[in-house]
Amino acid sequence: MWIWRNLLFALDSAWQNFWRNAAVSMAAVLSIMLILLLAGASLLFGHALGQVLDTYRQRVSVLTISVADDTPLPAVYDFADQLRARPGVVSVRFVTKGEELERFSADPRNQQLLEQLQGNPVPAKLEVRVARLDEIGRVDALARQWRGVDHSDPTDYQGDFVGNMQRLQTWLTIAGLGLLVVLTVASVVIVMNTIRTAVYHRRQEIEVMKLVGATEWFVRGPFVVEGIITGLIAAGLALGILVVAYRPFVQTFQSALFFVPLTYDPRFVGVLGQDLLLGGTLLGAVGSYIGVRRFVRL
Amino acid sequence: MVIAPDFDTAPAIRFEHVWKTYPNGTNALRDVCLSVPQGDFLFLVGPSGAGKSSLVRLLIREELPTQGRLVVHGHELGAMRRRRLPRFRRTIGTVFQDFKLLPRLTVEENVMFALRVLGRSSRAIARQSAGALETVGLHAMGRKYPCELSGGEQQRVAIARALVHRPRLIVADEPTGNLDPVTAWEIMQLLLGIRDIVDLVRRRVVAIERGGVVRDDRAGRYHVDLAEPAVRS
Numbered sequence: 001m002w003i004w005r006n007l008l009f010a011l012d013s014a015w016q017n018f019w020r021n022a023a024v025s026m027a028a029v030l031s032i033m034l035i036l037l038l039a040g041a042s043l044l045f046g047h048a049l050g051q052v053l054d055t056y057r058q059r060v061s062v063l064t065i066s067v068a069d070d071t072p073l074p075a076v077y078d079f080a081d082q083l084r085a086r087p088g089v090v091s092v093r094f095v096t097k098g099e100e101l102e103r104f105s106a107d108p109r110n111q112q113l114l115e116q117l118q119g120n121p122v123p124a125k126l127e128v129r130v131a132r133l134d135e136i137g138r139v140d141a142l143a144r145q146w147r148g149v150d151h152s153d154p155t156d157y158q159g160d161f162v163g164n165m166q167r168l169q170t171w172l173t174i175a176g177l178g179l180l181v182v183l184t185v186a187s188v189v190i191v192m193n194t195i196r197t198a199v200y201h202r203r204q205e206i207e208v209m210k211l212v213g214a215t216e217w218f219v220r221g222p223f224v225v226e227g228i229i230t231g232l233i234a235a236g237l238a239l240g241i242l243v244v245a246y247r248p249f250v251q252t253f254q255s256a257l258f259f260v261p262l263t264y265d266p267r268f269v270g271v272l273g274q275d276l277l278l279g280g281t282l283l284g285a286v287g288s289y290i291g292v293r294r295f296v297r298l
Numbered sequence: 299m300v301i302a303p304d305f306d307t308a309p310a311i312r313f314e315h316v317w318k319t320y321p322n323g324t325n326a327l328r329d330v331c332l333s334v335p336q337g338d339f340l341f342l343v344g345p346s347g348a349g350k351s352s353l354v355r356l357l358i359r360e361e362l363p364t365q366g367r368l369v370v371h372g373h374e375l376g377a378m379r380r381r382r383l384p385r386f387r388r389t390i391g392t393v394f395q396d397f398k399l400l401p402r403l404t405v406e407e408n409v410m411f412a413l414r415v416l417g418r419s420s421r422a423i424a425r426q427s428a429g430a431l432e433t434v435g436l437h438a439m440g441r442k443y444p445c446e447l448s449g450g451e452q453q454r455v456a457i458a459r460a461l462v463h464r465p466r467l468i469v470a471d472e473p474t475g476n477l478d479p480v481t482a483w484e485i486m487q488l489l490l491g492i493r494d495i496v497d498l499v500r501r502r503v504v505a506i507e508r509g510g511v512v513r514d515d516r517a518g519r520y521h522v523d524l525a526e527p528a529v530r531s
Contacts, residue, residue, distance in 0.1 A: 204400060207398065208400060209415055212388070212415050212416075212463070213385065213386075213388035213463075214384060
């Protein structure tokens, strides 16, 4: 029962104090909102980049290995089995010289070239589909060492493009994490100082509370709740702005850069909402806990 | 001033060779030995800077002794864990020279505040605070704010707040220090009148100078002390 009463006291006290120091509270809400807005925008940006990369990844997840004409068929099948046994490999398909020639001649641009050639100049192929991009490099290395490979044109995949994309993603992830750390520290400091101001205004009340036998958590409770209220309001505002801005941003992007496969993902809005509200709550709670710690020590 | 309203034979407060030295090297208390039995009404007197306030701060465990033992109601304060502190403080009522009332709260809310912190029910809070305000003669002023009251009335509110949770010990640090002689006298009468509630049996005057006890008058000369506004607490 007393826990319920104490909780009510904390909520009531925090709510009153939030509005009593409205100017300071609003400054904190706005600062944290801007920070969460940045964090949310970087999350959205990261998600959009992920979407684009996923699309490209599907396109470049196939590696073709050219098979030398004199390679015996059992050796090809052996190598195909060896590749299939690898965890990152989804499928391996053998394309015979005949099939490959059909495919080659299906392209009208190759007609003239075909007329000048005799026999079947195109090699047989092994088409390897991988689940992860990093696997493609390893399969490539393995294929180049294989005896049956056609050394004049061993493998084909967009290796440079894949490598560059992977590097870009790694760097962006590192930069995003760095940005997140900076933003987190900044907002904790902001909440801490806001709560310190509130504590300063109410130092007499805290002193009296301690004198009449309040526990540390009883004194701390209202401030932590106030921090959470600040964080939640800021997160709500930031989320609102991002939700409103997300669809027009994607649409503008789609019309300006039509070749980039970016789409509006309503499911991500839910994830973003969860992240921002949780982030706001945690930032508010941690900031105020640190801010008030020194003053509530009995 | 210390009021220990009980009849137990064990001392309510025991200072055993207590020293208090502040970080700047000042010895606020030097080897204080003092035993206050249950039921004592003790006046601690002495010039400014004698160490009275330090003694009070140790008593409510706002500070710790640098040396020696201080035992209150069987608890050695130097060894008390921090999480035990709230429970200990609930056994003490404290009155200060500067009243320490919360200006944003009404008189009634100020008194209620002490009970709210303890998580009492609203009904118990209302009943007990009305009783405490009646004891100090301010039951008609419950809805006023501290700034609307005179100094004497504000101190009465502070006394009501110190009494409302029925403490075992009341500690008053210069309770009349900010008041004119007539009001001071009224406040002292009020504190002495609390004996109706707490069944006081003895009054005692302890004088302290330069951090040490210089006189312990068990017969009690508080009437003389009260007549001289210079001697307080």
